[in-house]
Amino acid sequence: xxxxxxxxxxQHYTGPREGRGRSRRAVFTDGIRTALGLGxxxxxxxxxxxxxxxxxxIALVMALVAGAANSFAGPGSAEKMNLPSHSDYNGxxxxxxxxxxxxxxxxxxxxxxxxxxxxxxxxxxxxxxDYIAARWAAFLAVTTLAVWLPQxxxxxxxxxxxxxxxxxxxxxWLDIPKFLVAGIAMAAYAATLGLLTxxxxxxxxxxxxxxxxxxxxxxxxxVGVAEETGGKLGEWISMFNLTNIPVHVNDIIFGEVSEVxxxxxxxxxxxxxxxxxxxxxxxxxxTVLWARYRRLAP
Amino acid sequence: MGxxxxxxxxxxxxxxxxxxxxxxxxxxxLITLLTLASDDAPSVSDYESAILGAMLAGSILPxxxxxxGGAAFGNEVEDRTLANxxxxxxxxxxxxxxxxxxxxxxAGPFIAASAMLSAHxxxxxxxxxxxxxxxxxxxxxAMYASVFVFLGLRSSxxxxxxxxxxxxxxxxxxxxxSGVRLLSIRYYAIALMHALDPRRFADADSLPAVAAxxxxxxxxxxxxLLSVRRLRRMDVP
Amino acid sequence: xxxxxxxxDIRPTTCGFDADRASADAVIRVDGVSRWFGSVVAVSxxxxxxxxxxxxxxxxxxxxxxxxxxxxxxxxxxxxxxxTVFGEPVRDxxxxxxxxxxxxxxxxVYGFMKGREFxxxxxxxxxxxxxxxxxxxxxxxxxxxxxxxxxxxTYSRGMRQxxxxxxxxVHDPDVLILDEPLNGADPRQRVHFKQxxxxxxxxxxxxxxxxxxxEEVEQLADxxxxxxxxxxxxxxxxxxIRAALNQRPYHVRVVCAxxxxxxxxxxxxxxxxxxxxxxxxxxxxxxxNVLDLQVEIPRLAQRAGVSLRRVEPLDDSLESVFGYLVEx
Numbered sequence: 086x087x088x089x090x091x092x093x094x095x096q097h098y099t100g101p102r103e104g105r106g107r108s109r110r111a112v113f114t115d116g117i118r119t120a121l122g123l124g125x126x127x128x129x130x131x132x133x134x135x136x137x138x139x140x141x142x143i144a145l146v147m148a149l150v151a152g153a154a155n156s157f158a159g160p161g162s163a164e165k166m167n168l169p170s171h172s173d174y175n176g177x178x179x180x181x182x183x184x185x186x187x188x189x190x191x192x193x194x195x196x197x198x199x200x201x202x203x204x205x206x207x208x209x210x211x212x213x214x215d216y217i218a219a220r221w222a223a224f225l226a227v228t229t230l231a232v233w234l235p236q237x238x239x240x241x242x243x244x245x246x247x248x249x250x251x252x253x254x255x256x257x258w259l260d261i262p263k264f265l266v267a268g269i270a271m272a273a274y275a276a277t278l279g280l281l282t283x284x285x286x287x288x289x290x291x292x293x294x295x296x297x298x299x300x301x302x303x304x305x306x307x308v309g310v311a312e313e314t315g316g317k318l319g320e321w322i323s324m325f326n327l328t329n330i331p332v333h334v335n336d337i338i339f340g341e342v343s344e345v346x347x348x349x350x351x352x353x354x355x356x357x358x359x360x361x362x363x364x365x366x367x368x369x370x371x372t373v374l375w376a377r378y379r380r381l382a383p
Numbered sequence: 384m385g386x387x388x389x390x391x392x393x394x395x396x397x398x399x400x401x402x403x404x405x406x407x408x409x410x411x412x413l414i415t416l417l418t419l420a421s422d423d424a425p426s427v428s429d430y431e432s433a434i435l436g437a438m439l440a441g442s443i444l445p446x447x448x449x450x451x452g453g454a455a456f457g458n459e460v461e462d463r464t465l466a467n468x469x470x471x472x473x474x475x476x477x478x479x480x481x482x483x484x485x486x487x488x489x490a491g492p493f494i495a496a497s498a499m500l501s502a503h504x505x506x507x508x509x510x511x512x513x514x515x516x517x518x519x520x521x522x523x524x525a526m527y528a529s530v531f532v533f534l535g536l537r538s539s540x541x542x543x544x545x546x547x548x549x550x551x552x553x554x555x556x557x558x559x560x561s562g563v564r565l566l567s568i569r570y571y572a573i574a575l576m577h578a579l580d581p582r583r584f585a586d587a588d589s590l591p592a593v594a595a596x597x598x599x600x601x602x603x604x605x606x607x608l609l610s611v612r613r614l615r616r617m618d619v620p
Numbered sequence: 621x622x623x624x625x626x627x628x629d630i631r632p633t634t635c636g637f638d639a640d641r642a643s644a645d646a647v648i649r650v651d652g653v654s655r656w657f658g659s660v661v662a663v664s665x666x667x668x669x670x671x672x673x674x675x676x677x678x679x680x681x682x683x684x685x686x687x688x689x690x691x692x693x694x695x696x697x698x699x700x701x702x703x704t705v706f707g708e709p710v711r712d713x714x715x716x717x718x719x720x721x722x723x724x725x726x727x728x729v730y731g732f733m734k735g736r737e738f739x740x741x742x743x744x745x746x747x748x749x750x751x752x753x754x755x756x757x758x759x760x761x762x763x764x765x766x767x768x769x770x771x772x773x774t775y776s777r778g779m780r781q782x783x784x785x786x787x788x789x790v791h792d793p794d795v796l797i798l799d800e801p802l803n804g805a806d807p808r809q810r811v812h813f814k815q816x817x818x819x820x821x822x823x824x825x826x827x828x829x830x831x832x833x834x835e836e837v838e839q840l841a842d843x844x845x846x847x848x849x850x851x852x853x854x855x856x857x858x859x860x861i862r863a864a865l866n867q868r869p870y871h872v873r874v875v876c877a878x879x880x881x882x883x884x885x886x887x888x889x890x891x892x893x894x895x896x897x898x899x900x901x902x903x904x905x906x907x908x909n910v911l912d913l914q915v916e917i918p919r920l921a922q923r924a925g926v927s928l929r930r931v932e933p934l935d936d937s938l939e940s941v942f943g944y945l946v947e948x
Contacts, residue, residue: 272415471746
């Protein structure tokens with residue numbers, strides 16, 4: 086039999102080919118969709134939106150309580166009673182944020198490595214740096230949403246619960262930029278650490294549990310040891326309470342110690358130390374994360 | 384059953400895992416030593432709530448058991464090797480039970496040693512208190528293991544659900560809503576501890592002894608039965 | 621040219637074996653089995669019997685072969701219908717697995733185990749008597765004695781498949797269900813595997829293989845089950861299936877010295893649908909009655925004084941049957 090090749094109409098793609106920017110955007114968008122479970126069926130949406138729901142519910146409850154206090158005991162009484170407000174919210178919600186980062190973060194990195202898909206990305210003109218930068222940006226966007234949304238709800242709730250909402254808005258509008266910056270600081274911290282642990286293992290489960298363990302266990306450990314040692318050493322040991330690191334930044338922005346950190350010896354350290362510590366714990370993990378992905382060969 | 388047990392032991396114990404568990408188990412002991420070394424030792428209830436309650440029972444115990452227990456079936460489902468076990472001519476409980484026992488065997492000694500040493504040091508060698516803490520810790524391991532082994536079999540989001548439960552349900556809400564404790568493994572374990580040594584851990588707030596034991600049995604046995612049922616009815620990947 | 625029959629036009633044809641006898645001897649009985657996932661129907665009202673010997677399960681990707689195999693092995697539940705092996709329901713019936721060996725399409729193994737350990741563990745789980753002897757025999761059957769003490773992580777893909785096959789055979793099962801067993805096998809391994817299967821068949825076992833590699837199945841399988849879009853499109857010997865596809869004429873290609881003269885003579889035959897001359901100068905004949913052609917072509921050629929060089933059927937293969945049934 087003779088050998089023949091049949092023309093079955095296979096055609097090369099002849100349309101426009103977009104550049105690296107397009108690939109970066111694609112990985113970024115895919116990261117957001119994966120994290121929030123968009124386009125992946127009902128089940129994938131439950132966990133991330135449940136977290137966002139819980140975070141928002143807490144804010145809502147805080148707003149309602151403040152509103153109730155205002156209507157029963159007169160305007161402005163919520164503040165006088167020192168009920169939880171924007172600056173406290175970040176501290177209270179921090180542990181939930183970190184669990185969210187620990188559970189959702191690995192979804193962005195681990196499956197690609199486990200199933201070998203990462204190598205497909207690298208076949209295109211798309212570097213490891215592009216990949217991790219796009220993934221990090223996507224996760225940052227999601228965690229920022231998770232932090233900002235409840236704060237916005239809280240703000241709206243507080244202003245509407247106040248008998249004179251416009252007055253409230255006028256006097257408290259500065260809260261908005263404050264909680265936005267404090268929020269993104271918290272989000273960046275959680276996102277970076279969440280992705281860093283995910284970059285060390287291919288099983289999502291281990292990454293999640295390890296990160297949560299790191300946070301949850303460091304808290305009583307450092308609190309206990311710091312209390313015992315006391316003094317300067319105790320303050321520094323208290324700085325290793327990982328859940329508080331972004332909350333200190335939050336305190337500095339709002340200018341007042343929040344509920345969660347009011348007992349922490351670390352609050353006595355000068356502001357620049359606490360801010361520098363925050364940046365160390367965000368930039369160094371970020372650099373390690375970048376380094377791990379930079380060398381990825383196709 | 385022995386082969387499933389031994390296979391699971393090998394699957395669950397890696398060098399890194401054992402090293403991390405040792406480090407974690409050492410933490411409460413370290414703190415206990417430090418607290419004792421300092422001048423103002425905390426009261427029993429302070430120690431109990433901070434170290435035993437928050438640290439050991441609240442974080443180290445459930446997280447370690449989540450990592451190990453969730454992996455017992457979870458890894459097999461993810462790797463699609465579960466069929467190797469289900470295609471054997473043995474009743475399903477002879478697959479679920481050795482898995483559960485292997486999880487307890489791997490996680491148990493670390494937690495028990497941690498509890499035993501911490502209590503021994505903290506309570507200055509009081510045998511009964513040490514025994515109470517250790518047994519309660521082991522009961523906690525059994526309960527969490529049963530739940531997380533089932534979760535690992537049932538859902539690919541087992542770890543997310545487990546973390547939600549540990550951090551938010553047991554950790555967060557129980558701080559605000561005390562009724563949550565009635566549905567919380569951590570408090571069953573703590574109640575058992577109280578029941579085993581009432582002189583030291585007297586607390587009107589916790590469940591009476593019988594209720595705690597019954598709760599522990601129901602949780603451990605119930606989730607085990609759920610695992611068996613799931614094995615029979617699931618589509619094995 | 622006649623229009624291509626679509627799959628919907630083809631009703632299941634069971635041909636090539638005696639239905640009554642088959643029913644009595646049937647080892648595996650599938651009756652009215654359907655499986656759906658939400659609103660997606662993976663397998664739709666499939667019924668057949670499988671007797672001892674080698675049965676090939678064929679179909680395009682996504683046709684429902686793996687789902688069907690998983691239902692036969694009890695790994696997945698059927699939404700409706702029953703599957704029985706040796707007369708017993710296969711689902712939730714662990715003792716039945718003593719007589720069944722199953723090799724799934726997933727290639728993952730316990731990486732930390734050595735080859736022999738894996739086969740031994742599987743044998744132990746299946747309650748094999750004389751474990752060491754059985755393991756030795758199984759590993760010898762797949763020709764991996766040299767590698768058995770190495771960790772399976774170091775194996776090539778083909779070696780892993782063979783070791784998995786050994787684990788499937790270690791307990792000497794009467795029924796073997798193999799899903800894509802030749803994935804990653806090189807030609808030498810394929811030959812060895814074929815010989816192995818024929819040997820197992822001669823021992824009276826019932827073997828079901830699912831495969832995309834049509835040539836292998838063609839050479840090995842006594843019966844073929846063709847699944848398309850979740851439905852059973854055809855069952856039986858593939859030649860008999862081909863014969864049953866009466867709507868499609870056969871293509872026969874004749875190379876000869878004077879093609880146009882031969883073509884002119886052949887086109888007068890009533891059993892011939894159409895004749896054309898292909899670019900190489902060979903005569904291609906479409907006919908529904910090959911038997912008649914067999915007699916007539918030489919006669920016509922002789923009368924016309926044309927010497928024949930070559931006469932070959934163009935579609936006497938499983939691939940073409942496959943093609944006909946899957947098109948559309």
